[in-house]
Amino acid sequence: MNILLVEDNHAIASQISTFLEAQGWRLDFAATGKLGVNLALTNNFDVIILDLNLPDIDGLEVCEQIKRQDTSNTPILMLTARDAFEDKAQGFGKGADDYLTKPFDLRELVLRCQAMKRRPMLHKDSVVQRGKLRLDKKAFKAEWDGRPIKATKTGFVILSKLLDEYPYPVSRSELLQLLWGDEPPESNSLKTHMYELRKATQQVAEQSLVLTISNIGYKLVELDD
Numbered sequence: 001m002n003i004l005l006v007e008d009n010h011a012i013a014s015q016i017s018t019f020l021e022a023q024g025w026r027l028d029f030a031a032t033g034k035l036g037v038n039l040a041l042t043n044n045f046d047v048i049i050l051d052l053n054l055p056d057i058d059g060l061e062v063c064e065q066i067k068r069q070d071t072s073n074t075p076i077l078m079l080t081a082r083d084a085f086e087d088k089a090q091g092f093g094k095g096a097d098d099y100l101t102k103p104f105d106l107r108e109l110v111l112r113c114q115a116m117k118r119r120p121m122l123h124k125d126s127v128v129q130r131g132k133l134r135l136d137k138k139a140f141k142a143e144w145d146g147r148p149i150k151a152t153k154t155g156f157v158i159l160s161k162l163l164d165e166y167p168y169p170v171s172r173s174e175l176l177q178l179l180w181g182d183e184p185p186e187s188n189s190l191k192t193h194m195y196e197l198r199k200a201t202q203q204v205a206e207q208s209l210v211l212t213i214s215n216i217g218y219k220l221v222e223l224d225d
Helices: 010-021 033-042 059-069 085-093 106-122 153-165 172-180 189-202
Strands: 002-006 026-030 047-051 076-080 098-101 127-130 133-136 141-144 210-213 217-220
Touching: 002 010, 002 033, 010 026, 010 106, 026 033, 033 047, 033 059, 047 059, 047 106, 059 076, 059 085, 076 085, 076 106, 085 098, 098 106, 127 153, 133 153, 141 153, 153 172, 153 189, 153 217, 172 189, 172 217, 189 210
Parallel strands: 002 026, 002 047, 047 076, 076 098
Antiparallel strands: 127 133, 133 141, 210 217
């Protein structure tokens, strides 16, 4: 899981980071609300852990800003010592997805993060279609205008990610993390998989469906919705 932790208390942030990284999770850290908003809106995270007591912007405002501008609707877990019902109601009113009061058991934090990551997946259709491109994620099948795209399983995963992020590009580092986690291959395997995916899509469409965006990554060609 990719986590953004917005917490100005260094001791608490260090404790949380150490525990979550031991789960194999990746963490980005922000000690101010302004940096937290910036990171949340320019990166892809599975969960944002947000402290309410920040030195520059109140956590409630940070939550509201992120929820208003983040098109991916990343779930936000609020951390605070404010345990009154009114405080929790205010937090949920600003868009928080969950609430954990200090002090808390780090094992519970893990469980809550896992649960929040699963929630959006429960509402996602396994079949996604944009224009002539159709993906059945459960069956690992892709089609263009009814014609099967003969992609490898890795190619299908890449194509699925590009479709999820369409019309925006996906960075090379995001794809490396998606496919190989923290241990990417030393060889240029991603380039090879992209070549094979381009070839597979070009066989059924008039052109390759994958574009290279210089210094950024890859994206799908414009699809007719």
